[in-house]
Amino acid sequence: MTAVIVAGIGQTPVGEHWEISLRDLARDAMREAIRDSGGMQPQSLFVGNMLAPSLSNQAHLGPLLADHAHLTGIEAVTLEAAGASGGAALRQGYLAVASGMVDVALVVGVEKFPDRIGAEVETALATTTDSDFEAVQGLTPTAQAAMLMQRYLHEHKVPADGLAGFALIAHANAEGNPNAMFRKSIKLESYVQAPFVNEPLRQFDVAPIADGAAAVVLARAELLPKDPRRPLVRIAGSASTVDTLSLHDRRDLLQFECCRLSSEKALKQAGVPLESLDFFEYHDAYSIYAALALEAVGFAEPGLGWKFAADGGISLSGRIPAATMGGLKARGFPGGATGVYQAVEATMQLQARAGVNQIKDAKCGLIQSIGGPASTVISHVLQTVA
Amino acid sequence: MTAVIVAGIGQTPVGEHWEISLRDLARDAMREAIRDSGGMQPQSLFVGNMLAPSLSNQAHLGPLLADHAHLTGIEAVTLEAAGASGGAALRQGYLAVASGMVDVALVVGVEKFPDRIGAEVETALATTTDSDFEAVQGLTPTAQAAMLMQRYLHEHKVPADGLAGFALIAHANAEGNPNAMFRKSIKLESYVQAPFVNEPLRQFDVAPIADGAAAVVLARAELLPKDPRRPLVRIAGSASTVDTLSLHDRRDLLQFECCRLSSEKALKQAGVPLESLDFFEYHDAYSIYAALALEAVGFAEPGLGWKFAADGGISLSGRIPAATMGGLKARGFPGGATGVYQAVEATMQLQARAGVNQIKDAKCGLIQSIGGPASTVISHVLQTVA
Numbered sequence: 001m002t003a004v005i006v007a008g009i010g011q012t013p014v015g016e017h018w019e020i021s022l023r024d025l026a027r028d029a030m031r032e033a034i035r036d037s038g039g040m041q042p043q044s045l046f047v048g049n050m051l052a053p054s055l056s057n058q059a060h061l062g063p064l065l066a067d068h069a070h071l072t073g074i075e076a077v078t079l080e081a082a083g084a085s086g087g088a089a090l091r092q093g094y095l096a097v098a099s100g101m102v103d104v105a106l107v108v109g110v111e112k113f114p115d116r117i118g119a120e121v122e123t124a125l126a127t128t129t130d131s132d133f134e135a136v137q138g139l140t141p142t143a144q145a146a147m148l149m150q151r152y153l154h155e156h157k158v159p160a161d162g163l164a165g166f167a168l169i170a171h172a173n174a175e176g177n178p179n180a181m182f183r184k185s186i187k188l189e190s191y192v193q194a195p196f197v198n199e200p201l202r203q204f205d206v207a208p209i210a211d212g213a214a215a216v217v218l219a220r221a222e223l224l225p226k227d228p229r230r231p232l233v234r235i236a237g238s239a240s241t242v243d244t245l246s247l248h249d250r251r252d253l254l255q256f257e258c259c260r261l262s263s264e265k266a267l268k269q270a271g272v273p274l275e276s277l278d279f280f281e282y283h284d285a286y287s288i289y290a291a292l293a294l295e296a297v298g299f300a301e302p303g304l305g306w307k308f309a310a311d312g313g314i315s316l317s318g319r320i321p322a323a324t325m326g327g328l329k330a331r332g333f334p335g336g337a338t339g340v341y342q343a344v345e346a347t348m349q350l351q352a353r354a355g356v357n358q359i360k361d362a363k364c365g366l367i368q369s370i371g372g373p374a375s376t377v378i379s380h381v382l383q384t385v386a
Numbered sequence: 387m388t389a390v391i392v393a394g395i396g397q398t399p400v401g402e403h404w405e406i407s408l409r410d411l412a413r414d415a416m417r418e419a420i421r422d423s424g425g426m427q428p429q430s431l432f433v434g435n436m437l438a439p440s441l442s443n444q445a446h447l448g449p450l451l452a453d454h455a456h457l458t459g460i461e462a463v464t465l466e467a468a469g470a471s472g473g474a475a476l477r478q479g480y481l482a483v484a485s486g487m488v489d490v491a492l493v494v495g496v497e498k499f500p501d502r503i504g505a506e507v508e509t510a511l512a513t514t515t516d517s518d519f520e521a522v523q524g525l526t527p528t529a530q531a532a533m534l535m536q537r538y539l540h541e542h543k544v545p546a547d548g549l550a551g552f553a554l555i556a557h558a559n560a561e562g563n564p565n566a567m568f569r570k571s572i573k574l575e576s577y578v579q580a581p582f583v584n585e586p587l588r589q590f591d592v593a594p595i596a597d598g599a600a601a602v603v604l605a606r607a608e609l610l611p612k613d614p615r616r617p618l619v620r621i622a623g624s625a626s627t628v629d630t631l632s633l634h635d636r637r638d639l640l641q642f643e644c645c646r647l648s649s650e651k652a653l654k655q656a657g658v659p660l661e662s663l664d665f666f667e668y669h670d671a672y673s674i675y676a677a678l679a680l681e682a683v684g685f686a687e688p689g690l691g692w693k694f695a696a697d698g699g700i701s702l703s704g705r706i707p708a709a710t711m712g713g714l715k716a717r718g719f720p721g722g723a724t725g726v727y728q729a730v731e732a733t734m735q736l737q738a739r740a741g742v743n744q745i746k747d748a749k750c751g752l753i754q755s756i757g758g759p760a761s762t763v764i765s766h767v768l769q770t771v772a
Binding site for chain 1: 407409430431436437439440442443444445446447448449450452453458459460461462463464465466467468474477478481482484485486487512513514515516517518521624625626627628629630631632635644647757758761762
């Protein structure tokens with residue numbers, strides 16, 4: 001199997017881009033990734049998107065975005081796996097190149113929450129839950145997360161402000177990311193005083209939905225220059241797994257089983273022990289997701305992920321830096337683009353392009369894209385080529 | 387690259403399944419395919435679906451359908467490419483196995499048009515066009531097809547009933563398919579007397595949208611028995627290409643350029659000349675699509691596809707049998723399931739399981755899945771293993 005290299009990266013700032021269309025956002029990220037790759041010409045385009053059919057009345061993004069990037073004639077298709085759509089597109093790009101069928105693949109994640117707000121967006125987001133048994137009862141992803149957090153606080157006797165560490169670190173890191181939505185640190189008081197979104201979930205426990213696009217060019221190793229100007233980064237492991245879609249079918253609400261399973265598979269394929277990871281980009285759509293992911297992947301004992309974060313374990317100089325560019329919480333959560341942002345940011349760390357947020361001598365990182373309450377979990381191990 | 391075998395097939399009848407849910411439809415097809423494969427256990431599930439997020443408020447089908455088939459823990463993700471979603475899922479299954487990363491992949495296409503009819507469905511279908519420039523003007527896929535047909539009749543001086551051949555053959559073939567929606571032949575008079583849907587498009591020029599699910603199990607050749615009870619069928623070629631999404635960006639409305647390009651690529655990969663094909667499952671969502679596909683792939687000169695059909699070139703005993711089990715027109719058009727139905731039907735032909743519709747000594751077939759007006763075209767060559 002051929003080695004798959006991240007040959008170029010691109011991203012737009014994350015935020016409320018009222019004046020930029022979905023197709024333009026995607027094009028900007030794709031252009032930047034192609035330019036960054038030295039002008040490689042992709043044969044395939046894999047699009048990660050979550051809600052354009054519902055919120056922008058726009059399905060069939062493959063030809064739309066390929067055409068908009070002057071790439072007609074190539075392959076182009078959309079991957080959907082709720083919040084993990086970006087990770088799904090990344091994995092399909094990886095499989096296409098790994099199969100030997102495609103030399104160069106372009107992966108773009110894009111999301112735009114257009115001129116509709118509030119209930120309409122929450123209704124669209126609720127289509128990612130089990131429509132017949134969950135959404136129909138009024139259960140939304142945010143309500144699911146609130147239930148999980150309530151259970152977590154109760155079961156493990158966690159103080160009410162116990163999960164604050166995730167937001168504090170994310171916001172501190174976003175300060176150094178010019179593409180982040182919220183480039184400012186917050187204090188514990190801000191966390192505690194913020195209003196409830198859905199008790200016990202407070203404002204800073206929830207990542208902000210936002211517009212954005214990110215792209216990577218993936219290529220066969222043989223196509224890369226022998227003497228590259230930057231360290232080559234390869235996708236050393238890739239795994240995608242699903243759990244039940246609905247929470248009520250889980251044996252244990254607080255075990256994000258597929259966070260464990262998919263990271264184990266990806267690490268095994270890469271031949272990388274957990275201890276060798278230099279950073280972990282988790283999917284902190286909600287702070288409780290971050291806690292459960294840390295525990296499931298194996299960085300903290302069950303019930304102690306919050307403590308691990310509170311004690312600085314995930315800070316840039318901690319045991320395993322997480323959300324190194326602000327994470328979903330403070331870089332922002334552009335739906336189906338998120339998993340591709342993770343790949344872009346991991347590549348920046350591995351190529352020493354992360355600026356003030358640079359992790360010293362980063363050689364290997366794990367990124368994890370989640371759809372629903374870990375209903376879909378897609379993990380990738382990115383590594384510098386020795 | 388490992389050879390990819392169609393190890394099992396399954397399908398539900400196509401029709402109006404008011405009493406069967408989307409998840410049950412998909413499960414029935416998946417179960418049958420797994421049973422047909424002798425109980426192979428897939429590691430990956432690729433779902434082809436077009437409109438469940440809009441029409442059933444249900445996105446994130448991967449974990450939903452994997453769980454419903456008792457397959458949690460595996461990979462599962464949805465592919466969307468409008469009417470070509472089934473072909474897209476088939477191709478991703480193919481890439482996954484061809485890459486060597488996955489031994490056994492399950493591909494399911496499913497579509498359900500629930501308790502909403504008429505304008506709402508047409509609005510949902512219109513999300514597959516260019517929303518900002520086409521749908522916003524009221525242009526739907528059917529209106530696009532009417533424009534193409536009008537241009538075709540005018541440009542090539544085709545008689546008003548010139549395209550009847552496609553519906554006549556499709557309905558004749560559907561008679562012999564127990565899973566078809568319309569199991570009855572029609573006469574030329576019925577075609578001519580049918581009301582206009584969108585002039586010059588008459589009722590029998592339009593494939594009926596319908597509910598249905600189809601599934602295939604794809605596996606590495608090494609996993610198949612050395613002495614199988616049926617001829618082994620492999621995917622010998624796979625190609626996916628996109629044109630502009632919008633019709634107004636085309637140089638020539640009547641050239642389905644990507645029908646040509648993707649079939650050329652797939653045939654080249656398979657090492658199969660056009661003349662060696664024993665049948666062609668085209669995507670006859672509209673009779674004009676069938677005519678343009680025949681011409682683009684190379685079975686008829688430009689402007690003469692209708693004549694080729696009228697002269698019996700596509701009948702079961704003709705030069706290149708098409709719509710051998712009824713096609714979209716008479717088997718029915720279950721949206722994103724359609725491309726997988728094609729793979730199931732092609733496998734039936736190649737394994738001599740097509741009953742009264744069996745093409746004698748069929749060894750090699752081309753199937754083509756189309757999204758929009760050939761905006762996405764995905765071609766596969768299926769072949770018996772010598």
